[in-house]
Amino acid sequence: MSDLSVNEAVVMRNVCKDFKVLNRHEGLKGSIRDLFSRDYNTVSAVKDVTLTVHKGEIIGYLGPNGAGKSTTIKMMTGVLEPTSGEILVNGKVPYKNRTENCENIGVVFGQRSQLWWSLPLIESFKLLRDLYMVPQKDYEAMIELYRSLVDIDPILHKPVRQMSLGQRTLSDILAAFLHNPPIVFLDEPTIGLDVSMKAKIRELILGLNKEKNTTVILTTHDMGDVDALCKRIVIIDKGTKIYDNDIEHLKNYFGSYRTLKLKLADDTWEEYLIDEKTTDVMDVIMEKQKEKKIKDVKILEISTEEVIKKIYEGSAK
Amino acid sequence: MRKRGLKFYAGMYRKILVQDLKSKMSYRADFIISTFGMIMTNLSGFVTFMILFHNFPEINGWDYHHMLFLYGFSLVALTPVQCFFDNNWNLRFMVQSGDFIKYCFRPVNVFFYFISEVFDVKGLGQLAFGIGTIVYAWIKIGIPVTPLVILKLLVFLLTASLFMIALMNFAAATCFWIKGSGYVMVIMFRFKDFAKYPSSIFEGIFKIIFTFIIPIAFIAYYPSLVILTPDNVPLLSWISPLYGLVFVYLSYKFWMLGVRKYDFTGS
Numbered sequence: 001m002s003d004l005s006v007n008e009a010v011v012m013r014n015v016c017k018d019f020k021v022l023n024r025h026e027g028l029k030g031s032i033r034d035l036f037s038r039d040y041n042t043v044s045a046v047k048d049v050t051l052t053v054h055k056g057e058i059i060g061y062l063g064p065n066g067a068g069k070s071t072t073i074k075m076m077t078g079v080l081e082p083t084s085g086e087i088l089v090n091g092k093v094p095y096k097n098r099t100e101n102c103e104n105i106g107v108v109f110g111q112r113s114q115l116w117w118s119l120p121l122i123e124s125f126k127l128l129r130d131l132y133m134v135p136q137k138d139y140e141a142m143i144e145l146y147r148s149l150v151d152i153d154p155i156l157h158k159p160v161r162q163m164s165l166g167q168r169t170l171s172d173i174l175a176a177f178l179h180n181p182p183i184v185f186l187d188e189p190t191i192g193l194d195v196s197m198k199a200k201i202r203e204l205i206l207g208l209n210k211e212k213n214t215t216v217i218l219t220t221h222d223m224g225d226v227d228a229l230c231k232r233i234v235i236i237d238k239g240t241k242i243y244d245n246d247i248e249h250l251k252n253y254f255g256s257y258r259t260l261k262l263k264l265a266d267d268t269w270e271e272y273l274i275d276e277k278t279t280d281v282m283d284v285i286m287e288k289q290k291e292k293k294i295k296d297v298k299i300l301e302i303s304t305e306e307v308i309k310k311i312y313e314g315s316a317k
Numbered sequence: 318m319r320k321r322g323l324k325f326y327a328g329m330y331r332k333i334l335v336q337d338l339k340s341k342m343s344y345r346a347d348f349i350i351s352t353f354g355m356i357m358t359n360l361s362g363f364v365t366f367m368i369l370f371h372n373f374p375e376i377n378g379w380d381y382h383h384m385l386f387l388y389g390f391s392l393v394a395l396t397p398v399q400c401f402f403d404n405n406w407n408l409r410f411m412v413q414s415g416d417f418i419k420y421c422f423r424p425v426n427v428f429f430y431f432i433s434e435v436f437d438v439k440g441l442g443q444l445a446f447g448i449g450t451i452v453y454a455w456i457k458i459g460i461p462v463t464p465l466v467i468l469k470l471l472v473f474l475l476t477a478s479l480f481m482i483a484l485m486n487f488a489a490a491t492c493f494w495i496k497g498s499g500y501v502m503v504i505m506f507r508f509k510d511f512a513k514y515p516s517s518i519f520e521g522i523f524k525i526i527f528t529f530i531i532p533i534a535f536i537a538y539y540p541s542l543v544i545l546t547p548d549n550v551p552l553l554s555w556i557s558p559l560y561g562l563v564f565v566y567l568s569y570k571f572w573m574l575g576v577r578k579y580d581f582t583g584s
């Protein structure tokens with residue numbers, strides 16, 4: 001690889017990952033049979049992905065279920081070895097230097113807490129401080145920064161097992177940033193959270209990225225996260241990269257699309273996605289008016305949600 | 318990268334242990350009930366032993382108090398695996414659910430980080446019971462108390478404990494390859510019950526298996542001979558500390574190999 005790539009947060013070149021899946025059998029007898037079985041299926045989870053993530057960026061790593069997002073993250077964190085291709089994280093090969101790589105990354109897998117289950121959060125923080133050998137001064141400064149960004153005091157002395165899902169996710173994100181790693185991986189961090197907790201977490205991520213210039217690689221199915229956090233998105237589908245550019249660029253691509261919202265007699269809104277190149281918006285409104293009474297009309301630009309939906313649908317064909 | 322040596326790991330273990338104990342204490346009812354439970358378990362094991370052996374004056378030249386010594390020896394030798402390595406019992410669930418991945422995101426040894434998470438206090442009751450039994454049998458047999466004998470006792474208790482640790486590491490790590498590793502663990506754990514009997518009761522093929530392949534004869538029998546029959550110690554007893562260390566090392570390597578082969582299921 002060129003010397004320049006050492007200065008990027010993440011560089012992936014032609015990375016593939018295949019899983020060999022054993023057709024397993026039940027029971028003790030089955031287990032023993034499995035030991036000698038050659039009955040494999042191969043699943044290609046990631047196919048020939050090339051990607052560069054610059055320092056300080058927040059990128060949205062998107063794709064439908066089973067696209068290979070988590071698998072990519074597992075390779076970047078060094079727990080999985082790529083089948084072929086090269087990866088550099090902070091200039092090093094993650095799988096070959098797992099412990100060293102772990103010092104320089106933070107990881108959150110949504111709904112999978114990494115904290116000590118029975119310990120109050122503050123005790124988990126102290127153990128992490130010692131595990132990562134964070135100087136006391138830096139640790140205290142980080143806690144102060146957390147305090148300025150989010151109201152941590154109500155959860156600081158709560159054992160993790162007594163926390164709500166939202167509080168636990170918040171705690172996990174704070175824990176991932178605690179040793180001030182240059183890169184943080186967030187795999188579906190807002191899954192299952194309510195609207196206000198989502199907003200809080202987005203604000204926190206944005207604040208930490210700004211303060212510490214942390215590179216954030218985020219996977220999510222919530223386009224609200226993308227709108228709030230990511231300038232650039234990468235989309236993969238069935239293991240192949242299908243888009244890698246600014247989100248605005250993508251919207252221009254669908255520039256002729258409009259979201260038409262109609263308010264009905266019972267005060268509910270109906271939504272239609274219309275391509276102005278092929279269909280006239282006024283025609284649709286007039287058509288609908290014949291069927292039902294319309295109280296209000298809004299015409300909006302295409303939303304990120306709709307754009308992504310179109311991309312997923314387009315690649316599914 | 319900053320170096321993490323033995324001192325770091327020892328300090329880290331102590332800190333995690335202290336926090337864990339503190340939080341366990343805070344669930345007082347839970348603590349009392351499990352303490353009571355562990356006393357009852359040990360008591361019932363002990364009573365069963367008494368009933369079984371009190372009426373047998375001798376087995377292969379072993380009298381009642383020798384048997385009792387062996388019993389106490391095995392209880393003490395099984396304490397470390399119970400107290401410090403209990404998380405091995407959770408390994409297969411974590412591996413199957415994919416939760417195991419969290420142990421791989423820290424800049425420390427995966428085996429250490431996994432094992433350090435759980436300290437089982439129940440093992441302490443067993444330790445007290447075992448020590449009591451050894452002391453009682455010791456007095457009844459009339460073994461002299463000298464610093465050298467005490468030192469030997471400690472060294473060989475430690476040796477004995479290595480074998481059970483290694484066996485359970487091996488058994489637990491099979492879950493990285495097979496689905497039915499629960500059976501393997503239970504079978505291994507049941508084997509430890511044989512450790513309470515003098516290995517001389519095993520004949521032929523079983524003797525070879527329990528000495529070299531699944532070396533439960535080392536959990537109590539061979540190491541305890543150093544104390545019980547000081548004039549007639551077999552070679553296997555003397556080499557058992559070295560054998561134990563090698564065996565633990567191999568089990569650790571096997572465990573870590575499992576982690577490397579594991580493909581981290583779950584999203």
Ligand SMILES: Nc1ncnc2c1ncn2[C@@H]1O[C@H](COP(=O)(O)OP(=O)(O)OP(=O)(O)O)[C@@H](O)[C@H]1O
Pocket residue numbers: 019020021043044045063064065066067068069070071072580581582583584
């Ligand atoms: N350990 C594994 N063994 C076998 N197949 C796997 C394994 N991990 C992932 N896969 C397969 O690889 C593909 C990609 O999975 P991955 O978890 O990376 O998807 P994802 O993009 O994270 O999806 P989601 O949005 O649902 O989390 C899927 O088809 C999945 O079944």
Ligand SMILES: [Mg+2]
Pocket residue numbers: 069070071187584
């Ligand atoms: Mg995923």
